[in-house]
Structures are given as structure tokens and as C-alpha cells.
Amino acid sequence: MTRDLDQGGLTALLDRPGVRRAFAALDEPGAETRLIGGCVRDALLGIAAADIDLATTLLPEAVLARARAAGLKAVPTGIEHGTVTLITGDGPIEVTTLREDVETDGRHAVVRFGSDFAQDAERRDFTVNALSLGRDGQLHDTTGGLADLRNRRVCFIGDPATRIREDALRILRFFRFHARFGGGPPDAAALAACVAARDSLGRLSRERIRDEFLKLLAASGGPEMVTILSGTGLLARITGGVGELGRLERAASAKLTSVMRLAALAVGARHDADRLRDRLRLSNQEHGQLTAYADALAALHGRETIDAPSTRSLAAEHGLTLLIETLAILAGEPRPRLTDETQQALLALGGAGGPPSFPLAGADLVAAGIPPGPAIGRALAAARRLWLERGCPSDAEERTTLLEHALDHARAHA
Numbered sequence: 001m002t003r004d005l006d007q008g009g010l011t012a013l014l015d016r017p018g019v020r021r022a023f024a025a026l027d028e029p030g031a032e033t034r035l036i037g038g039c040v041r042d043a044l045l046g047i048a049a050a051d052i053d054l055a056t057t058l059l060p061e062a063v064l065a066r067a068r069a070a071g072l073k074a075v076p077t078g079i080e081h082g083t084v085t086l087i088t089g090d091g092p093i094e095v096t097t098l099r100e101d102v103e104t105d106g107r108h109a110v111v112r113f114g115s116d117f118a119q120d121a122e123r124r125d126f127t128v129n130a131l132s133l134g135r136d137g138q139l140h141d142t143t144g145g146l147a148d149l150r151n152r153r154v155c156f157i158g159d160p161a162t163r164i165r166e167d168a169l170r171i172l173r174f175f176r177f178h179a180r181f182g183g184g185p186p187d188a189a190a191l192a193a194c195v196a197a198r199d200s201l202g203r204l205s206r207e208r209i210r211d212e213f214l215k216l217l218a219a220s221g222g223p224e225m226v227t228i229l230s231g232t233g234l235l236a237r238i239t240g241g242v243g244e245l246g247r248l249e250r251a252a253s254a255k256l257t258s259v260m261r262l263a264a265l266a267v268g269a270r271h272d273a274d275r276l277r278d279r280l281r282l283s284n285q286e287h288g289q290l291t292a293y294a295d296a297l298a299a300l301h302g303r304e305t306i307d308a309p310s311t312r313s314l315a316a317e318h319g320l321t322l323l324i325e326t327l328a329i330l331a332g333e334p335r336p337r338l339t340d341e342t343q344q345a346l347l348a349l350g351g352a353g354g355p356p357s358f359p360l361a362g363a364d365l366v367a368a369g370i371p372p373g374p375a376i377g378r379a380l381a382a383a384r385r386l387w388l389e390r391g392c393p394s395d396a397e398e399r400t401t402l403l404e405h406a407l408d409h410a411r412a413h414a
Contacts, residue, residue, distance in 0.1 A: 002150050003183075009043035010133055018090025022054060023135045025070035025086070026095065031058045033095070034117065034132040034140065041128050044149060045181075054095045055132065057115045060084055063095050082113055099123065118142040125163055125170050126177055127155050152183030160193035168200035172212040172238075175229060179219035186228065195232045202237070210280035213238055217265070218258040223249045226265065239266045240279050247329045254328040259286050263293040264329045270294045292318065296326040303336040309391025311345035315355035316392045320346075356392040358384050359399045360406060368403065370410045379410035 013019065013035060026033045033056040039049035056063060060076065063084045067074035073087035082097035097113045098120040114120060117140065121130040127145035134140065143157050154177045156163045156170075164170050171194045178186045201209065216222050223245065229235040230243045243265045251264035267273050273290035276282060282290070296318045300306075306314070315323050324346060327338060349355055360383055362376045370376055383406035387393070 003045075003152060005044040005146075005150055006046040007044075009046050010040070010137065010139065013039060013043040013049065013133070014135070014137060016052070016090055018086075018088030018093055019052060021070070021072065021088045021090070022052075022067075022086050022093050022095065025067050025072055026054070026056055026058060026063065027135075028058065028062070028066065031056065031062075032117070032134075033058070034134050036132040037124070037129050040131040040133045040139070041145075041149060041181075043133075044131075044146075052091065052093045054093060055098055055117065055120060056095055057098055059113060060097055063097070067095075122157060123166075124157055125167075125173060127153075127157055128177070128181060130157060149181070152181065153187060154178040154182045154190070155187050156190050156193070160190045161197065164193055164197045164200065168197065168204050169208055169212060171197060171201060171234070172209065172216060175225040176212060176216040176219055179216055179221035179225040182221065186225075191228070191232075195234065198232075198234055198237055201234075206279060206281040209238060210282065213280065214258040214262065217248075217252075217261040222261070223252050238279075240275050241266055241272060244268070246332075250331055251325075251329050254325065256325055256328070259289050260293070260325055260329075263290050267294050268297065292322055293326060296322055297330075300326065300330065300336055305337050305339050306342045306345075307339075308341050308345040311342055312349065312356055312392040313388040315346075315349050316358070317388060320349050320355045356394055358387055358392075359394065360384075360402055364403060365406055365410060368407055370407065375410045375413060378413060379406040382406065382409040 019035065023033060033054050035052070036055040037053045039052045042049040058066070060079050060082050064074045064076060067084070067086050075085045075087065077083055077085040077094070078096075082099055084095050086093045086095060098115055098117065100112060100114045100116075100119055100123060117132060121132070121142050124130045124143075127143040127148045129145070130141075130143045131145045131149075132140045139146070144155075147153075148155050154174060156174070174186070174190055174194055216225060219225070226235060226243060226248060227245050229238070230245060235243050245265070247264040248261055251261045256264070262276065263273075266276055267290050270291055273287060273294050276290060277287040296314075299314060299318065303310070311323075318326075327336075327346075330336065331338070360380060362372070362380065365376050365379060366372060370379070383402045386405055387398075387402055390398070
């Protein structure tokens with residue numbers, strides 16, 4: 001199945017104010033500058049590119065000088081590799097001098113500057129990422145990327161094994177780009193090369209793997225590609241465990257965040273969250289999300305159904321949003337079975353502005369004569385447990401009962 005390409009998208013890309021300013025600043029007799037890579041690919045797909053990249057025959061020092069002469073702020077963000085970032089008022093634009101690899105160890109390349117666009121294209125990863133567009137609107141394709149984009153293929157440029165040796169992250173990038181742009185089964189030669197080079201993933205930094213894997217999980221075809229990763233043994237190299245593929249599919253269908261998709265795929269208990277934190281260098285916030293999901297799973301484990309009081313208690317304990325997302329991930333599994341009562345309770349909580357709030361505070365116990373100190377915290381915890389067990393009642397009579405329970409606990413443990 002082929003896709004139609006949007007030639008008008010190229011015109012819209014060239015008409016962006018920042019792109020026009022950058023082209024004008026870098027206009028020099030004998031030099032050539034082109035839009036290149038993902039922004040050209042996305043324009044052909046009718047997607048407004050978030051990142052704009054230019055390739056040029058100008059040396060980095062000349063890019064800096066000409067940009068500043070044109071009144072643009074120019075930042076040498078990767079000057080040793082030939083990259084300068086222009087601040088145009090229409091978003092940053094990265095300008096990179098044409099390059100060719102001299103040597104590479106699979107993570108870092110030693111490059112020298114060149115002037116041949118076709119040769120520069122050969123050092124890129126996939127054909128769909130090697131398209132370039134001149135200021136005059138001419139589309140340049142020296143690697144077959146246009147046909148691959150039209151036919152929904154993601155193919156390495158040249159020999160896949162060679163491209164992967166240059167940068168092992170291209171293994172994950174292959175799956176991500178196929179998940180986003182491909183159709184049908186992945187390219188057989190590329191897939192075989194990725195599997196054969198699986199040991200090279202161990203040489204990558206955990207941060208790079210994390211970033212690429214979360215992008216893969218967020219892609220529209222992510223679940224299908226993760227299924228292939230699982231079947232080839234690559235998933236275990238990434239997460240250190242097995243994958244709950246059905247749960248990932250449901251998380252994607254519910255349009256959950258990439259972190260929640262990771263939770264659905266790879267977290268069954270708190271120790272899984274800890275393992276993923278260490279393997280993928282997750283942030284504290286991301287680890288906290290995985291841990292909270294694990295706790296919600298544990299609270300739901302073994303329940304046949306969830307009645308209205310239990311729904312209120314679960315929402316109060318774990319948060320309404322997390323409860324809804326966790327139930328979406330578990331939907332269709334034998335337990336817990338969501339009844340009409342469950343759905344009505346969730347709707348009621350959403351309409352009421354969120355889960356119920358525990359009606360007592362430390363000041364209530366102090367006002368009743370309990371001196372400040374650790375006993376108040378323990379008494380409130382005991383009253384909260386009772387409140388959750390009773391379905392989070394909110395009427396005045398129940399509040400009185402909870403206060404008496406807390407006072408009894410405090411006095412008994414004074």
C-alpha cells in the first residue's frame with residue numbers, strides 16, 4: 001500500500017519565515033545550503049516539522065559570521081562536528097556543514113568536513129532521512145528515499161550492518177521509524193542486521209536507550225514493533241524482563257503517555273519499576289509513575305469486581321486518573337471485571353471534581369486535647385484506614401466516628 005506525498009508541504013516549509021531568513025543569511029556565491037532530513041520527510045507527509053535542519057558547504061566559522069552579519073543569533077552548539085544553531089524568531093534551526101566519517105566506534109564518529117551532498121547522504125541512517133530540498137524548491141534524492149517513503153518502507157542506506165556498526169542506536173531508531181512511517185512487515189535485511197547486532201546495545205548509554213525507547217512506545221505502530229522486539233530477544237536487552245504485550249496495546253489504544261505505556265509493558269510489581277529506573281536511567285518523576293502504577297496493580301489484584309465504595313476508596317488512595325488508566329490497561333482481562341456500578345462510580349467521581357478527601361487533619365486531634373507529636377500521625381493513619389475500608393464516607397456523622405476512632409487510637413498508644 002502506497003501513500004500520497006504532499007508536494008505542497010515542501011512549499012510551506014520553504015515559506016516559513018525562519019527558513020527564509022536562514023537561507024538569506026547563508027547565501028554566498030559558490031556555496032550551497034539545503035533543508036535536509038526529517039523536516040523534508042515530514043513536509044512530504046503533510047506534517048509540520050518540529051525541528052528544522054540545514055546542511056551547507058559553508059564551514060562552521062563562515063556560518064557563524066554570515067548569520068551574525070545578518071542579525072541572527074548564532075550559537076556554536078556542536079562546532080567540533082560542524083553544527084551551529086540559528087535563533088530566527090521562528091524556532092531554532094540547526095545548520096551543519098557537510099561531513100564524512102573518518103572512523104567510528106559505534107557510539108562516536110570522527111568526521112571531516114566535505115562539500116558533496118550525495119556523499120553526505122550516504123553517511124546518514126535511513127533513505128527516508130536523506131532527502132534534501134534546495135532554496136529553489138528542487139528536491140534531491142540520491143538514496144531512493146522518495147520511493148521508500150511513498151511505499152512505506154524504512155531501509156538503511158547501503159549495508160545495514162555497516163550503518164549499525166557506525167551507531168548501535170540505529171537498531172532502536174529502525175524500529176521507531178518503522179513504527180511511525182512504515183507499513184507492513186519491516187525490511188527483512190534491516191531486521192536481520194538489528195538482531196545480529198543486539199549485543200552492541202550494551203555499549204550504548206542508558207540515557208540514549210531510554211530516549212529512543214520511549215519515543216518508540218509513543219509511535220502509532222509502537223505495539224507492533226515491540227512485539228517484534230520481544231520475539232527476537234531485543235526487548236529483554238532493553239528492559240531486562242518480559243513484556244505484557246496485550247497491556248501495552250491497550251495502553252496505546254487509550255492514548256496513554258509513553259511512561260504509562262512503559263509501565264503497562266514492563267511493570268508488574270515495584271521491583272520492576274526499580275529495575276527499569278536503573279536500566280533506563282529514568283527520572284525520579286518517571287520512576288514515581290511506575291511505582292504508583294505498581295501499587296495500583298497490587299490494590300486491584302485478586303478483585304473479581306469493584307463496587308462503588310471500593311471505587312471511591314481506590315480513587316482516594318491512588319488518584320482518579322491513575323485508577324482510570326490502570327483499569328484501561330487491565331480492560332478485557334478476567335479480573336477485575338468492570339460492572340455498570342464501577343463505571344457509574346467513576347463517572348460520579350469525575351463529575352464531582354475528583355476523588356474524596358480524607359475529612360480529618362492533625363488540628364482536629366489537637367483541638368480535642370491530643371498533644372502535638374508522632375501519636376497524631378499514627379492516629380490519623382489508623383482513621384484513614386478505617387475511612388478507606390468504609391468507602392470514603394463524607395457525611396458529618398461518619399466524620400464524628402472517624403474522629404472518635406483517631407482519639408481512641410491516640411489515647412491507647414500514648
